[in-house]
Amino acid sequence: xxxTQLAPAYIRAIAPYQPGKPIxxxxxxxxxxxxxxxxxxxxxxxxxxxxxxxxxxxxxxxSLYPDGNGYALKEALVQRYGVSHSQLVLGNGSxxxxxxxxxxxxxxxxxxxxxxxxxxxxxxxxQAVGAIGISVxxxxxxxxxxxxxxxxVEQGAKLIFIANPNNPTGTFLSGDALYAFMRALxxxxxxxxxxxxxxxxPENCRYDSVSWxxxxxNILISRTFSKAYGLASLRVxxxxxxxxxxxxxxxxxxxxxxxxxxxxxxxxxLQDIEFVQRTFELNLRGMAQLTTGLRxxxxxxxxxFGNFVSFHVTNAAWIYRRLLESGVIVRPVGNYAMPDYLRxxxxxxxxxxxxxxxxxxxxxxTA
Numbered sequence: 001x002x003x004t005q006l007a008p009a010y011i012r013a014i015a016p017y018q019p020g021k022p023i024x025x026x027x028x029x030x031x032x033x034x035x036x037x038x039x040x041x042x043x044x045x046x047x048x049x050x051x052x053x054x055x056x057x058x059x060x061x062x063s064l065y066p067d068g069n070g071y072a073l074k075e076a077l078v079q080r081y082g083v084s085h086s087q088l089v090l091g092n093g094s095x096x097x098x099x100x101x102x103x104x105x106x107x108x109x110x111x112x113x114x115x116x117x118x119x120x121x122x123x124x125x126x127q128a129v130g131a132i133g134i135s136v137x138x139x140x141x142x143x144x145x146x147x148x149x150x151x152x153v154e155q156g157a158k159l160i161f162i163a164n165p166n167n168p169t170g171t172f173l174s175g176d177a178l179y180a181f182m183r184a185l186x187x188x189x190x191x192x193x194x195x196x197x198x199x200x201x202p203e204n205c206r207y208d209s210v211s212w213x214x215x216x217x218n219i220l221i222s223r224t225f226s227k228a229y230g231l232a233s234l235r236v237x238x239x240x241x242x243x244x245x246x247x248x249x250x251x252x253x254x255x256x257x258x259x260x261x262x263x264x265x266x267x268x269x270l271q272d273i274e275f276v277q278r279t280f281e282l283n284l285r286g287m288a289q290l291t292t293g294l295r296x297x298x299x300x301x302x303x304x305f306g307n308f309v310s311f312h313v314t315n316a317a318w319i320y321r322r323l324l325e326s327g328v329i330v331r332p333v334g335n336y337a338m339p340d341y342l343r344x345x346x347x348x349x350x351x352x353x354x355x356x357x358x359x360x361x362x363x364x365x366t367a
Contacts, residue, residue: 043230094237142171170304175207199228
């Protein structure tokens with residue numbers, strides 16, 4: 001018997017998410033060491049020492065279930081953003097929150113709108129519940145908000161996913177543009193504003209989306225501790241929204257979806273403002289280093305507001321493989337309909353330089 005046939009057709013049609021290649025896997029494959037991983041948009045500084053200490057302290061209670069409500073972390077977020085506990089839900093990373101939203105609000109046949117070249121989890125979460133994804137053509141590799149609004153209204157969509165900054169392209173939508181989009185959108189369409197890279201925005205680009213919650217109960221803001229806070233392995237994120245929306249997510253959330261170490265580390269990381277500032281400044285310098293280097297190599301790239309940059313190359317699959325052989329892991333993005341691009345995360349200065357040096361040598365081989 002073919003047991004795959006027991007699963008719904010829309011589940012069988014899913015192409016599983018492909019994460020960045022781990023260092024250990026490349027070591028096993030090629031038997032090389034001194035590998036630099038610039039594939040998964042991780043924080044090259046690691047995590048805040050305060051967060052690491054808090055996680056270690058939480059080990060003493062690993063025999064106990066975590067606080068299923070996450071009260072202490074929620075309280076810190078309440079104080080940070082001026083919201084109520086009923087406007088917050090915690091997730092096992094922000095991916096969990098995206099999937100919870102799909103499970104809570106979508107069913108078979110419902111329509112969902114997202115942009116071309118946007119985060120792969122949006123179509124995955126949509127397809128996993130049997131909903132129908134509508135991918136709208138991008139504008140300069142970013143979201144075309146007018147086209148997305150029209151598609152959502154004309155197709156009777158129930159949900160829209162927007163990433164800002166966008167992954168994997170790094171494009172950015174201004175606060176004014178997003179606010180105008182929300183004002184023009186019917187209130188019966190829920191918008192998930194995924195701000196996983198929010199902390200990397202320069203001061204002149206920042207906007208207060210949380211303040212919009214009072215005006216737009218149909219917006220859900222998703223954020224994570226995996227990127228700027230450096231807690232990718234612990235998997236902890238949070239969403240802010242209208243109490244009615246948050247209530248629905250809470251109904252499908254697993255009771256202990258965020259473990260005790262993650263909660264403790266996230267609470268400590270939230271207080272370490274100096275670490276986040278160092279992360280931000282390192283990212284600015286690294287972005288300048290990489291983009292300057294790419295220009296020197298004659299390569300075009302997409303201006304990015306995240307902690308990564310996508311750049312154009314011919315024969316991207318071959319260059320990706322040659323970079324692996326050189327001990328540098330980047331991210332191919334052919335699955336985002338960008339077959340001629342690679343995405344590189346910003347690392348430490350020495351890591352960035354290793355990537356640029358390896359890339360220069362590889363490009364020389366094709367000259």
